Amino acid sequence: MIGALAEPLRRVLQGQVQRLTAADGRRVDFTRPPGAAGWFDADAVCWRVHADFVPMLVGGIRALLLQALHPLALAAVWDHSDLRGDLSGRLGRTALFIAATTYGDAAMAAQAVARVRAIHAPLRGTAPDGRAYAAADPALLTWVHVAEVSSFLDAWLLLGGDPLSPQDQDRYYAETARVAQALGATQVPATRAAAQDYLQAMRAQLAGGERAQAILALLRGLGRGGPRQWLNRPYIDAGCALLPPWARGMYGLPEVDRRRDAVLLAALRPNVALLRWALRDGVAAQARQRLSAVPALTTIARPGT
Numbered sequence: 001m002i003g004a005l006a007e008p009l010r011r012v013l014q015g016q017v018q019r020l021t022a023a024d025g026r027r028v029d030f031t032r033p034p035g036a037a038g039w040f041d042a043d044a045v046c047w048r049v050h051a052d053f054v055p056m057l058v059g060g061i062r063a064l065l066l067q068a069l070h071p072l073a074l075a076a077v078w079d080h081s082d083l084r085g086d087l088s089g090r091l092g093r094t095a096l097f098i099a100a101t102t103y104g105d106a107a108m109a110a111q112a113v114a115r116v117r118a119i120h121a122p123l124r125g126t127a128p129d130g131r132a133y134a135a136a137d138p139a140l141l142t143w144v145h146v147a148e149v150s151s152f153l154d155a156w157l158l159l160g161g162d163p164l165s166p167q168d169q170d171r172y173y174a175e176t177a178r179v180a181q182a183l184g185a186t187q188v189p190a191t192r193a194a195a196q197d198y199l200q201a202m203r204a205q206l207a208g209g210e211r212a213q214a215i216l217a218l219l220r221g222l223g224r225g226g227p228r229q230w231l232n233r234p235y236i237d238a239g240c241a242l243l244p245p246w247a248r249g250m251y252g253l254p255e256v257d258r259r260r261d262a263v264l265l266a267a268l269r270p271n272v273a274l275l276r277w278a279l280r281d282g283v284a285a286q287a288r289q290r291l292s293a294v295p296a297l298t299t300i301a302r303p304g305t
Contacts, residue, residue: 010278017053017279028100028108030286035295036105039179042288045164045172049156050102051284053275054235054268059148059155060091061219061239066147068215069206069250073143075127076135078211087218101179103287113182120184128211138186143202145180145188149173150195155242158265159272166192199244208250216240216251238264 040046050056068074077083083090100112123135133140153172157164164172170191177188189195219239222232240253241261248255 014278014282017275028096028104028283030099030103030108030283031290031293033105033295034290034293036107036290038103038105038287038291039109040102040175042291044102044175045168046102046175047284047287048162048164049152049160049172050098051282052156052160052272053279054272055156055159056095056098056152057235058159058238058242058268059152060094061236062155062242063148063151064091064219065212065216065239065243065251066151066247067144068212069208069247070140070143070202071127071129071205071207071209072131072133072137073140074211074215075125075133076123076140079125080123080135084214084218087222099283103283105290109179110182113179116183136184138184141180141183141185142188142198145176145183145185146195146198149176150199151242153192155238158242159238159268161269161272203246206247206250208252212251234264234268238268241265 068077081090097112097116101109104112117136120135120141124133126132149172153169157169173192173195174190177190180188189198219236222236240248240251241264243251243253245256
C-alpha cells in the first residue's frame with residue numbers, strides 16, 4: 001500500500017516545487033540538445049549545491065534579505081521590478097536563471113545572461129538618499145552575486161548533510177564567479193575567504209530602514225493564510241536565522257540563539273532527503289542525461305552529391 005502511494009506523493013511534491021520555481025509558467029527542457037556541454041561539467045561543485053531545493057530556498061531567502069540592505073541595490077529593485085507585487089514570481093525567475101546557467105547548455109546559459117543584461121541596461125534612478133544608481137553598475141552586480149552565492153553555500157553546508165572540503169568551497173566561489181563576470185560584475189571574490197572579507201568590507205555601505213523592513217514583511221507574508229503556509233514559514237524563518245548577526249541587527253531580528261536555531265534547522269533536514277527523492281528527475285538529472293547522450297550526427301554534403 002505504501003509503495004503504491006509513493007509515486008503519486010512524489011509527483012505531488014514535484015508539482016508543488018515546480019509551481020513555486022516556474023518563471024512565468026515556462027518549462028525548460030535541460031535534456032537537449034543531446035551531448036551539448038554547458039558552462040560547468042557534472043562534477044562541478046555548483047552542480048551539487050544548486051541541486052538541493054531546501055538549502056537553495058533557505059539560501060535564496062537569506063540572499064534577498066542581505067541584498068536588500070544595500071540602499072542602491074534595493075532602490076533599483078524597488079523602482080523597476082515587480083518584487084512587491086509578485087515576490088514568488090521573482091523567486092521563480094531567479095531559480096530559472098540559476099538552473100539555466102548551472103545546468104543548461106552553453107547557448108542556454110549565454111541567452112539567460114544576455115536577457116538579464118538587456119533588462120539591467122536601461123534601469124537608472126535616484127535612491128531615497130539622493131544618490132544615483134544604475135542596475136548595471138558592476139559594483140552593485142558584485143554585491144548581489146556575493147550575497148547570493150554565499151547564502152546558497154552557507155545554507156547547503158548547514159542543511160545539505162554532505163561534507164564539502166575548504167578546497168571545494170573555494171571551487172564553488174571560483175565557478176560561480178564566471179556567471180557574475182558574464183553579467184558585468186568586477187572584482188568578484190573567487191574563494192570563500194575573499195567572499196567573507198568582501199562581506200565585512202561592505203558593512204559600512206549597508207543599512208536597514210523602511211524599505212528593507214518592507215521586504216522582510218513581504219517574505220513573512222508569503223503564503224500566509226494560504227495552502228502553502230506550511231511550506232513557506234519554516235523556510236523563511238530559517239533564512240532569517242542564517243543571517244549574520246550584524247544583518248539581524250539591521251532588521252531588528254532577535255540575536256543569535258544557537259539552541260533555537262539548531263532546532264529550526266534540524267526540523268528542516270528531513271525535508272532535504274524528501275525533496276531529493278521527489279526531484280530525482282529534476283534539472284540536474286536532465287542535464288546529466290543530456291551530457292551523456294550521443295550528439296545528433298550532421299550530414300555534410302559532398303561535392304557532386
